[in-house]
Amino acid sequence: MRWSRTESESFFSSSTTMTSLWLRCEKKPFERRAALTPTTAKTLLDAGFAVTVERDEQRIFADSEYEASLIATKIRLAGLKCWRDSIAGGGTLYDLEFLTDPSGRRVAAFGFHAGFAGAAAGALAIASQKKGETLGALEPYENEAAMVAGVKAALGGSGNGIKALVIGALGRCGRGAVDLFRKIGVAEDDILKWDLDETAKGGPFDEILGVDVFVNCIYLNTSIPPFITRERIAAAGQGRRLSVVVDVSCDTTNPFNPIPIYNINTTFPEPTVPVVLGADCPQLSVISIDHLPTLLPREASEQFSRDLLPSLLEYPQGRVWSDAERLFKTKVAEAASVEGL
Numbered sequence: 001m002r003w004s005r006t007e008s009e010s011f012f013s014s015s016t017t018m019t020s021l022w023l024r025c026e027k028k029p030f031e032r033r034a035a036l037t038p039t040t041a042k043t044l045l046d047a048g049f050a051v052t053v054e055r056d057e058q059r060i061f062a063d064s065e066y067e068a069s070l071i072a073t074k075i076r077l078a079g080l081k082c083w084r085d086s087i088a089g090g091g092t093l094y095d096l097e098f099l100t101d102p103s104g105r106r107v108a109a110f111g112f113h114a115g116f117a118g119a120a121a122g123a124l125a126i127a128s129q130k131k132g133e134t135l136g137a138l139e140p141y142e143n144e145a146a147m148v149a150g151v152k153a154a155l156g157g158s159g160n161g162i163k164a165l166v167i168g169a170l171g172r173c174g175r176g177a178v179d180l181f182r183k184i185g186v187a188e189d190d191i192l193k194w195d196l197d198e199t200a201k202g203g204p205f206d207e208i209l210g211v212d213v214f215v216n217c218i219y220l221n222t223s224i225p226p227f228i229t230r231e232r233i234a235a236a237g238q239g240r241r242l243s244v245v246v247d248v249s250c251d252t253t254n255p256f257n258p259i260p261i262y263n264i265n266t267t268f269p270e271p272t273v274p275v276v277l278g279a280d281c282p283q284l285s286v287i288s289i290d291h292l293p294t295l296l297p298r299e300a301s302e303q304f305s306r307d308l309l310p311s312l313l314e315y316p317q318g319r320v321w322s323d324a325e326r327l328f329k330t331k332v333a334e335a336a337s338v339e340g341l
């Protein structure tokens with residue numbers, strides 16, 4: 001494989017082969033993830049694809065890590081920002097987060113690392129509360145080990161002694177949350193893992209009040225009774241252990257939100273929102289960040305890209321692409337009717 005620089009040196013790419021892939025540079029603040037990693041780019045190159053990677057100082061992977069891949073363009077791997085140009089030029093945009101398998105499940109999703117990062121943020125919020133402080137701005141970590149070490153250090157060395165409840169524990173996000181709690185040293189018996197069987201009796205669940213941190217990771221697709229309510233929390237008064245809720249699912253504005261105790265999405269600069277309770281109630285914070293995997297860009301990108309790889313290797317053949325193209329055309333038609341495109 002021969003690699004060459006373009007005249008502008010704004011990107012680097014492989015020599016021309018068959019299908020071409022182009023990884024755009026990322027402009028969104030805090031976003032360091034990539035749908036193509038050096039590892040998956042190499043696999044695609046070896047399979048005969050041409051790969052182009054725009055230079056990007058923000059991406060978690062250094063340009064040098066890709067120095068064996070490069071692209072031209074048929075699939076735009078990112079960037080709703082460029083959709084108008086692409087459509088005007090006759091291109092097709094595939095939304096990679098809507099590629100689904102025959103059962104309707106996403107072929108690539110960031111779930112595991114959302115749960116992992118959400119649980120980390122929850123543990124950090126507990127550490128801050130213990131010092132009488134509010135959790136400050138969160139920044140992406142270089143890698144998982146750095147995140148685990150950072151959380152342990154904030155907790156004084158270990159998460160031992162924390163009691164956690166994860167609902168949706170059998171899903172992608174839930175498994176990630178459980179994994180983080182294990183890695184920071186929370187005792188296995190202190191990680192309560194609930195899924196459909198445990199919530200079948202119907203909420204609200206007072207068990208939630210008896211843990212330090214509750215992480216919600218369910219996939220909500222139907223109306224269910226709330227898991228917890230402001231009234232139940234207030235009624236517990238000083239007898240409550242719960243101090244942090246992490247709503248990974250973030251069904252914040254869904255009328256069936258099973259955690260109707262807050263109503264905004266929090267952010268990396270301000271990760272927590274207080275639950276308004278009576279004056280004599282202990283503090284309770286909610287974390288409801290809807291792009292948590294951004295905190296762990298390296299591992300989140302690797303997993304997403306690995307899951308995406310079988311579909312990319314099939315491109316342009318395969319049901320996922322024809323379905324995605326159909327979705328694209330539907331959305332373009334909808335946009336055209338609204339905006340007169």
Ligand SMILES: NC(=O)c1ccc[n+]([C@@H]2O[C@H](COP(=O)([O-])OP(=O)(O)OC[C@H]3O[C@@H](n4cnc5c(N)ncnc54)[C@H](O)[C@@H]3O)[C@@H](O)[C@H]2O)c1
Pocket residue numbers: 109110111112114167168169170171172173174194195196197199217218219220224247248249250289290291292293
């Ligand atoms: N905040 C973020 O950054 C972020 C990132 C990725 C995904 N998400 C969201 O997290 C949610 C979960 O995603 P996932 O990929 O883990 O889904 P998933 O389908 O892999 O897992 C969901 C789990 O929830 C369980 N569940 C569903 N209803 C339940 C109920 N009433 N009681 C108990 N368990 C229940 C399911 O059995 C399943 O095990 C989705 O809403 C997704 O959009 C958020």
